[in-house]
Amino acid sequence: MAGWAQGGAKTGTQTVAPAEVQAAEPLPLTVSTDRASLAGHFARLIDRDHALGFGDVLRADAEGRFERQTVFRGAGQTPDIHWYRFDLLREAGAPADWIIELGEAYIDHLDLYVPDRAMAGDAAGYSIIRMGDFVPFSQRPMKTRLHTTRLTLPEGKPVSLYLRVESVSSITMRAAVYAVPDYAGLQVTNLLFLGVFFGVLAILIMGYVSLGMLLRDRALLAFTGYAGSVFVFYLFSGGIASILLPDMPGWLQNLVVGSSAFLGVAASASMWDRILDLRVRHPRLHWFYVGIRWMALLSLPSAVSWTYSITNPVVLLFATVGTLAGAVLSIVQAVRNPADTSARYYAVSGLIAIAGNTMTQFTVRGTLPVDWLFADPYQIAVLGTMLCLGTGLALRIRDLQRERVRAQEESAFATKRAEEQRTFIAMLSHEFRTPLAAIQGAAQMIELSGEVRVPSMQTRVRRIVETTRRMSDLVELFLSADALDQGALALKPEVVPLDLLMDESLDGLAGAENETRLSVTVEPTDRMLRVDLSFLGVAVTNLVRNALRYSPPQTAVRVTAHLAGQDLVIRVADQGHGMSPEEVERIGSIYFRASSSRGTKGAGLGLYMTQRIAAAHGGALTVESTLGVGSVFTIRLPAVGEPESDDVAVPSGADPLTVQ
Structure with a gap:
């Protein structure tokens, strides 16, 4: 001039x-x-x-x-x-x-x-x-x-x-x-907006961080982290922090602004991942959001270097894509489930965030004038985004609470029904014991007296004895299953040799037909074990009896027992009809019987008891089965082996092991 x-x-x-x-x-x-x-x-x-x-x-x-x-x-x-x-x-x-x-x-x-x-x-x-x-x-x-x-x-x-x-x-x-x-008077609009902006964020942060910690809900905590990072970002980038910290150096301001931006992206990615349950519903998208989170976190050191101008646009691009994907998934979820009102708020929040971010990028890169709005477009959009997200998460908490109350009511009802059933079964079983014992005793007396000489009558008497014995066993089975289910039955471990365990287990299955079909391998026979002989014997007997019962009469049943380190492994393999994968998953459920068991007697308690007895010993029952080929049942009990010693004695009163 x-x-x-x-x-x-x-x-x-x-x-x-x-x-x-x-x-x-x-x-x-x-x-x-x-x-x-x-x-x-x-x-x-x-x-x-x-x-x-x-x-x-x-x-x-x-x-x-x-x-x-x-x-x-x-x-x-x-x-x-x-x-x-x-x-x-x-x-x-x-x-x-x-x-x-x-x-x-x-x-x-x-x-x-x-x-x-x-x-x-x-x-x-x-x-x-x-x-x-x-x-x-x-x-x-x-x-x-x-x-x-x-x-x-x-x-x-x-x-x-x-x-x-x-x-x-x-x-x-x-x-x-x-x-x-x-x-001063002309600053009222900006100051009023900033007051509302920071006030809303502060309320959301304080409210949801308390709820997130109380409920241990990671989605709420991720939302709080996102809101907190936005709060810090605009506190420093908007010049408010300089007033609060008048001697703050410029590098610290750049560090906080850049770091809060990256942390906001990481928290946002975690939030979308959690609220949409992507790990379960969309595993591949889950890993995409995990990648965004780690990209943002690994970019933190660039906040105070010249590389910030490179890393920041890349991270923001992926963050925008992630927000868009979250909004689209929320829309799909809301369409598929109209009752899910929280998904609608998630979708709206995502669309608002995308619109605000797009306008901000257009402003930053010169497409739109800088002063076409009184504030940063994304800052204005963040207010709507936070309110929509906060509302959606509040509805989510309400729905979770309703589901929790419903589940508690259903659990209480199921518990009451189960208790009533147990009471009825116990009462019925006890009422059956006395008349069954009387009938079985009378039939045995008739059989031993020798007064019945007609073969057909002798057959009927033996049938009465066998039938009453089976019914007595069934009563005991019901009572034992109920006791196992309630954890009220105590096991009494004792030190016994492996061959004695197997002899006791297979003794009740003696018979010419069974002896020709059974192939038993026990090694080493004299190894000492600390187990409950009675109950583990019942478990093995159940497996062998099922294998004999549900496989063709001319096929062999292989029984093996050995030690793998200190673990006892008992395996029973048959050549029966086998089971489908769906049936294998239900093995061990009370009263469940596979489709191949139709036409044969049973209550569906044998494998249930076997599984619980194995669990009481700290082990497990596993099943491998192929339709048309057969099944292999394996009991594996960890750390039951005892060192061989000549002075090992069987304790008369071992400490009881309560079934859990």
Whole structure:
């Protein structure tokens, strides 16, 4: 400019001689001006090589290399240095003092070059006013959230201000001039929005972190982490933290802003993963969200380095894709299950977040003007996102509580029914014992008396004895199964040799037909074991009896017993009909009988008891079965082997082992 460009340019202690510069269309400041944007009254020059000093900039301006701009547009995350020239004109009668506000708050370096007539003679130089988040709040020219300073302008003469901008974060510049008396009053809209924004986030964080810890719900805790990271991000990037920490260094601000952004992405990925139960419903998408989480966490060190401009866009791209996928899955879930109202809120929250993030990226990269809204579009969208997510999670908690109450009621009802059934079975079994014993005793007396000589009558008497014995065994089986189910039956372990265990187990299966079909291998026979002989014998007997009963008469049943280390392994293999995988899964369920058992007698308690007896010894019952080939049942009891010793004695009163 003619009146202000002559003489040297004062840059700290350095003076450069600017060439003649000329301004066009300066911003007029009148007596009625309270606020005026500098949009349309500035020009820009980009220094890609970081090679221009202020004198070079003035010469470039004189050469017409500054580009006139009509609106403020973002430059994205760039290492380039941006120079701006602002043109002002204080008209006659307007006040001399004004306030210029520059933003955004998170820009690293803002060096404002202001004409200074304090230099000797008529020479007009430029003094530097340093601002930006690398200048501690306590050292700034004005103590405000954004970067502001006072200007004293001459009347009737155009003035050019030059601004040097350099930042690791995205450059989204805006500038406005305020009348000094009106500056504070014109901040009400922004301050009111910030108060609502931080207030809502604080309430959500405090409420949901308590619920998440109380319920141990990871989805709630992930949501709280996301809300907390957004709170911290905007607290520091919005300039509020600088007021609270007036001597905070710029590198710390960059670290917190970058880290909170990455942590927010990680928490958001975890939240979508949890609320949509992706591990169960969509395992591949689950790993995609796990990958996003780890990508964000591994990018944390870049928050204070030049690589932030590379890692941040990549992480944000994947975060946007993850949010979009979460919104789509929520929509699908809401369509498939209209009663799931929480899914609708998740979908809306995701769409709001995507819309806000898209508009922010358009703003940051210059597609939309910087000052088309009073605040960051994503910051406005976050408020709606958080409220929708919070509502959806509240409905989710309500649904979970209803399911929990329903499950408790069903469990209480099932427990009551089971108790009534047990009482009935126990009563019935006890009532059967006495008459069965009387019938069996009378039949045995008749059989032993020798008075019945007719063969057909002898057969009937033997049938009565066998039938009453089977019914007595069935009664005992019902009572033992109920005791095992209730944990009321105590096992009495004793030290016995392996061959005795197998002899006792197979003794009740003696018979010519069974002896030809059974193939028994026991090794080593004299190994001493600490087990409950009676109950483990019942378990083995059940397996062998089932194998003989449910396999063709001409096929062999192989029984093997051996030690694997200190573990006892008993295996029973048959060549029967086999079972389907669905039936194998139900083996051990009380009263369950496979389809191949139709037409044969049984109560479905044998394998149930075998499984519980094995579990009482600390072991397990496993099944391998193939339809049309046969089945292999294996009892494996860990750590039951005892060292061989000549002085091992069988204890008469071993400590009881209670079935759990």
